Amino acid sequence: xxxxxxxxxxxxxxxxxxxxxxxxxxxxxxxxxxxxxxxxxxxxxxxxxxxxxxxxxxxxxxxxxxxxxxxxxxxxxxxxxxxxxxxxxxxxxxxxxxxxxxxxxxxxxxxxxxxxxxxxxxxxxxxxxxxxxxxxxxxxxxxxxxxxxxxxxxxxxxxxxxxxxxxxxxxxxxxxxxxxxxxxxxxxxxxxxxxxxxxxxxxxxxxxxxxxxxxxxxxxxxxxxxxxxxxxxxxxxxxxxxxxxxxxxxxxxxxxxxxxxxxxxxxxxxxxxxxxxxxxxxxxxxxxxxxxxxxxxxxxxxxxxxxxxxxxxxxxxxxxxxxxxxxxxxxxxxxxxxxxxxxxxxxxxxxxxxxxxxxxxxxxxxxxxxxxxxxxxxxxxxxxxxxxxxxxxxxxxxxxxxxxxxxxxxxxxxxxxxxxxxxxxxxxxxxxxxxxxxxxxxxxxxxxxxxxxxxxxxxxxxxxxxxxxxxxxxxxxxxxxxxxxxxxxxxxxxxxxxxxxxxxxxxxxxxxxxxxxxxxxxxxxxxxxxxxxxxxxxxxxxxxxxxxxxxxxxxxxxxxxxxxxxxxxxxxxxxxxxxxxxxxxxxxxxxxxxxxxxxxxxxxxxxxxxxxxxxxxxxxxxxxxxxxxxxxxxxxxxxxxxxxxxxxxxxxxxxxxxxxxxxxxxxxxxxxxxxxxxxxxxxxxxxxxxxx
Ligand SMILES: Nc1nc2c(ncn2[C@@H]2O[C@H](COP(=O)(O)OP(=O)(O)OP(=O)(O)O)[C@@H](O)[C@H]2O)c(=O)[nH]1
Ligand SMILES: [Mg+2]
Numbered sequence: 001x002x003x004x005x006x007x008x009x010x011x012x013x014x015x016x017x018x019x020x021x022x023x024x025x026x027x028x029x030x031x032x033x034x035x036x037x038x039x040x041x042x043x044x045x046x047x048x049x050x051x052x053x054x055x056x057x058x059x060x061x062x063x064x065x066x067x068x069x070x071x072x073x074x075x076x077x078x079x080x081x082x083x084x085x086x087x088x089x090x091x092x093x094x095x096x097x098x099x100x101x102x103x104x105x106x107x108x109x110x111x112x113x114x115x116x117x118x119x120x121x122x123x124x125x126x127x128x129x130x131x132x133x134x135x136x137x138x139x140x141x142x143x144x145x146x147x148x149x150x151x152x153x154x155x156x157x158x159x160x161x162x163x164x165x166x167x168x169x170x171x172x173x174x175x176x177x178x179x180x181x182x183x184x185x186x187x188x189x190x191x192x193x194x195x196x197x198x199x200x201x202x203x204x205x206x207x208x209x210x211x212x213x214x215x216x217x218x219x220x221x222x223x224x225x226x227x228x229x230x231x232x233x234x235x236x237x238x239x240x241x242x243x244x245x246x247x248x249x250x251x252x253x254x255x256x257x258x259x260x261x262x263x264x265x266x267x268x269x270x271x272x273x274x275x276x277x278x279x280x281x282x283x284x285x286x287x288x289x290x291x292x293x294x295x296x297x298x299x300x301x302x303x304x305x306x307x308x309x310x311x312x313x314x315x316x317x318x319x320x321x322x323x324x325x326x327x328x329x330x331x332x333x334x335x336x337x338x339x340x341x342x343x344x345x346x347x348x349x350x351x352x353x354x355x356x357x358x359x360x361x362x363x364x365x366x367x368x369x370x371x372x373x374x375x376x377x378x379x380x381x382x383x384x385x386x387x388x389x390x391x392x393x394x395x396x397x398x399x400x401x402x403x404x405x406x407x408x409x410x411x412x413x414x415x416x417x418x419x420x421x422x423x424x425x426x427x428x429x430x431x432x433x434x435x436x437x438x439x440x441x442x443x444x445x446x447x448x449x450x451x452x453x454x455x456x457x458x459x460x461x462x463x464x465x466x467x468x469x470x471x472x473x474x475x476x477x478x479x480x481x482x483x484x485x486x487x488x489x490x491x492x493x494x495x496x497x498x499x500x501x502x503x504x505x506x507x508x509x510x511x512x513x514x515x516x517x518x519x520x521x522x523x524x525x526x527x528x529x530x531x532x533x534x535x536x537x538x539x540x541x542x543x544x545x546x547x548x549x550x551x552x553x554x555x556x557x558x559x560x561x562x563x564x565x566x567x568x569x570x571x572x573x574x575x576x577x578x579x580x581x582x583x584x585x586x587x588x589x590x591x592x593x594x595x596x597x598x599x600x601x602x603x604x605x606x607x608x609x610x611x612x613x614x615x616x617x618x619x620x621x622x623x624x625x626x627x628x629x630x631x632x633x634x635x636x637x638x639x640x641x642x643x644x645x646x647x648x649x650x651x652x653x654x655x656x657x658x659x660x661x662x663x664x665x666x667x668x669x670x671x672x673x674x675x676x677x678x679x680x681x682x683x684x685x686x687x688x689x690x691x692x
Contacts, residue, residue, distance in 0.1 A: 030077045031110030033186070036100060038127065039063075039086025040537050041117040042143040045173035047083035050074065050183075054553060057546055058419035059537050061086055062446055062464035065096040067103055074183045082109060085463075088123075090130040090220060091229045091286070093530075095463035095471070098231055104134060105221070105235065111189045112138040113182070118148035118155060118170065121305055125297035126290075128164060132192030133220040138166050139189045141182050145170040147538065152308045160304040165193035174543060194219065197292045201226070201285060204277045208270070225274030227286035233271055320539045323426040333430050336423070340414055341492060344485075348410030349493025356402040369393045390577055396570035399619040400563045407489030408558050412551045415453050415485070419550075420542035424449060425534055432532045438515060439522020440465075441532035444474045451482035453554075456651045458482070459658055469527030475659055476521060479647045480671045481514030486562070486615030490622050491639050497625075501692055502636055505682070509640045513678050561650065562613060569612045573605055596680045597641060598687065599634050600624070606642065613648045632692045637683045644675035 033050075035043045039061030048054055051070030056063055068083040084103060085096035092098040104112070112131055116124035124142075131138055142148075142155060161168040167185035171178030196202065201223075208222045224232035278285055322328040370387045377383055387394045418424060424446060432442030443465060451458035455478050462474045483491060495503050522529075576582040582605065586593075589604040597603075602624060610617025621638050624630050630638065646668055647655060655664035686692055 030079050032080045032082055032107065033072075033074075033111045033113055034082040034084055034103065034107075034109040035113050035115050036084055036104070036127075036131065037086060037115035038088060038117060038120070038123060038535070040535065041086070041115050042171075042173040043086065043115045044068075044083055046113070046115050046141065046143065046171070046179075046182075047081055049173060049176060049179050050081045054549055055083055056550065056553075058424075059422040059540055059542075060419065060424040060446060061535050061537070062096060062461060063419075065099075065460055065463045067099055074186060087127070089127065090134070091224060091227060092231050094466050099463075101231070102235060104136070109136065111186065112136045113141055113186075114138055115141045115143050115173075118142040118145045119151060119153060121153075121155065121301050122294070122297045125300055126293045128166075128192060129195045129293045129296060130220065132164075132194050133218070133223060135191050135218055135220070137189035137191055139182070139185050140164065140166055140168045141173075141178075142168060142170045143173050145178070146172045146175070154306045154308065156304045160300070163193070163300055163303065166190050195293060195296045198288060200281065201288055201292065204281075204285070208273055208277055222274075223285075223289060225270060226278055227289060228275075228278060228284070229286075236271065316539050316541070320426075323423065323539070324429050324536070329426070329430045332423075333427055336418070336427070343414050344407060344410045344489050345492025345496050348406050349489045350496050352406035352410065353403050353493055356406050357398065361398050361402040366394055366398065385571075385574055388574070390570055390574040392567055392570055395573075396563075396566040399616065399623075400566040403490065403619045403622060404486045404562065404615050405555075405558070407493065408486050409551070409555060411453065411485035411489055412554045413547070416547040416550045417542045418449075420540065420546060422537040422539045425536050426539075428534060429532075429536065436529070438477065438518025439473050439525070439529055440470055440477075440518070441529055443530075443532060443534055444470065447474050447478065448482055451478045451484065452488060453485050455479070455482060455484045455647065456654050459651055459654045462658070466530035467527055469522075469525050470529060472525060472659065472663070473518060473521055475655060475663075476667050476670070477514055477518050479651065479655070479667055480517055480644055480674060481510055483618075483643050484614060484648075486558075486613075487618045487643070490615060490618040491643060494622055494625050494635060494639065498632060498635070502632060505636050505686070505692060506639055506643075509636075509678060509682050510643050513644060513674060517674065562615070565612050565649075566616055569609045569616055573609070592676065596676065596683070597637050598683045599638055600629055602629065603634075603638055606638070607645070610642055610645050611649070614642060614645055617642050617645065633683070633686045636686065636692060637679050640682055641675050641679035644671065644678060646672050646675070 035047055035050075037043050040059065040063070044055050044057045044064055047068065047070065048057065050072040052072070053070045055068050055070075062085070064083055064085045066085065070081050070083070072079050072081045082103065084100040087097045087100045090101050090104070092101045103109075112134075114124070114128060114131055116127075118124075121142075124140075128138075128140060140160075142157065145155075148155070155170070157168045157170055167188045167190075169178055169182045169185050171182055173179070197205070204226055205219065205222050208225060209219070221232060221236075281288065323332050366387070373383055373386045373393075377386070384391065386392050389395070427449065428442035428445035430442075431445050435442055435444050444462075446464065447458045447461040450461050458478050459475055462471045462478075465471045465474055491506070495506060573582060576585065585608070586601040586604045589607075590601050593599045593604050593607070594601055603621065606617045606620035606624070608617075609620055618639075621630070621635075621642060625635055646652075652664060652668060655667065659667070
């Protein structure tokens with residue numbers, strides 16, 4: 001079974017944060033099952049269970065930001081299973097929610113499995129009501145029933161099923177409990193019983209459905225039109241959309257959809273009618289709808305759920321209590337960063353790299369490779385190509401495997417634990433105030449922290465942000481001031497060998513530049529900052545199996561993506577060196593490297609490699625620093641320049657896809673100029689003050 005994703009990361013294992021491969025679009029399937037539900041309720045775990053593949057699972061809302069498809073054999077038949085980004089309602093607030101809503105409208109999957117958090121039955125049912133308005137056959141999976149039980153919740157699933165008119169199954173996706181029952185319930189999927197809204201809303205809805213224009217609009221589309229949901233207007237107005245199977249009929253089920261291609265007048269009429277019918281409402285229809293669904297959901301909860309004495313709170317609950325409270329909360333953020341520094345910077349980048357580089361590669365692998373190559377190839381050119389100064393083994397593989405590999409392994413381990421613990425959303429809440437300074441809210445902490453893992457993936461995660469301005473700001477700040485795991489590890493490894501002053505200057509230069517750029521851009525860019533709303537998941541002890549799986553997927557991705565680029569860069573350097581161009585490039589760039597930044601000429605190739613991958617450039621500086629070719633001032637200046645440097649190639653390509661070519665080029669040019677301007681100013685400052 002395999003999985004694929006509708007995104008730039010859809011190539012096999014093209015991103016370490018996703019474990020998906022190409023969709024099996026060619027495979028004939030019975031139909032499509034969409035997994036839909038609130039963020040962070042276990043949809044991706046269910047997807048992995050149904051398809052036998054792996055997509056990223058983490059304990060924070062917004063892990064899945066794009067639609068992922070896989071094939072599952074259920075009840076002896078092949079089905080296409082679709083994992084979707086989490087949605088709170090079917091009136092999308094962000095790009096990831098939009099992807100789910102549009103998928104449901106455009107593709108009309110044959111079945112929807114609503115995956116829900118059994119602890120939050122009221123909000124679950126409010127989404128169930130919206131899905132019933134969509135009219136697709138559905139099954140409700142009350143997931144996380146282990147946690148619900150431990151908190152004293154009991155749900156009468158049979159009674160709930162009778163009320164909703166759909167099969168209801170209690171599951172614990174992480175252990176697989178209830179999964180067989182879920183599979184067995186799929187053939188019984190049925191469209192949910194619709195909620196009867198207040199007469200005002202129902203009559204407006206009838207008039208909208210009855211109008212010639214929206215003669216077939218499903219109840220959900222009608223409600224969206226009445227609610228003034230701008231995204232539905234955009235969706236309906238998009239060329240060719242109606243031909244793609246928008247449910248323009250009021251009947252339930254998933255029968256053939258009418259092809260309304262070439263009916264833009266009908267759309268325009270429906271939109272105008274929606275606007276007209278909104279007018280007589282005293283309270284906005286969307287508020288009326290929300291209140292009606294809430295009242296219905298509360299009534300159902302009262303009928304089917306009971307709560308007994310919950311388990312006594314343990315140490316996790318105590319930690320949870322302190323993690324978002326003033327000083328203890330900030331102290332926990334500082335501790336987390338400190339642990340990361342010691343684990344990744346001191347242990348992995350110091351001890352780990354020292355062992356790999358000097359003992360394993362320096363003592364055994366490289367000398368053996370030199371002997372082998374010299375014996376096998378009596379040609380100096382080949383010998384230099386493989387084991388010379390710019391040799392594939394002695395440079396590319398040594399950098400990739402001896403320097404960067406131990407660092408990324410440690411980082412992925414630390415990061416996996418952080419992701420799965422549920423601490424990231426708590427950190428978001430604590431840092432909300434700081435992020436407001438740069439025109440963002442705490443929600444942006446997630447892409448920013450993910451950027452420390454991989455800026456490319458983090459650029460995709462900006463989809464969880466609510467406004468275009470926030471997505472643009474976050475993309476810019478990720479490119480400018482957030483070093484990826486490998487680069488950060490190398491930087492920490494270099495700085496760990498120096499004193500606190502070097503650390504402080506690097507941090508102040510990078511942090512100060514990022515804050516200043518964010519603050520100025522927030523003032524200049526039009527648009528507003530959305531309020532900070534994020535569900536805080538329970539703190540959990542990370543599951544070892546998931547952490548190991550994530551590390552494996554990410555390391556395979558690193559080896560597949562980074563190592564070839566390291567080899568490519570080294571080959572380019574080797575050839576440039578051979579034809580004498582490298583020295584000329586070093587001379588050509590010396591007005592920048594030597595005069596402006598006060599660095600040795602050799603640093604030029606580190607920056608050139610930085611275009612391919614920033615960690616490769618940083619690894620070059622690491623080696624120059626080890627050889628004693630850089631003094632303290634030069635180390636700080638070069639590290640500040642490479643930290644603020646351009647996005648790597650992969651990040652640039654994702655930026656083009658997400659924000660457009662023009663914006664990606666503008667951001668890159670701005671970041672490039674800022675990196676060198678700040679490094680040059682820092683060089684002058686350090687020279688004149690003798691601070692270091
Ligand atoms: N205790 C418990 N934890 C679960 C269960 N199902 C999932 N989880 C955990 O819940 C967290 C979220 O799981 P995901 O599968 O990433 O959730 P999702 O709905 O795909 O989340 P988004 O993609 O962010 O919308 C992870 O830490 C899972 O290990 C369950 O049944 N019980
Ligand atoms: Mg997910």
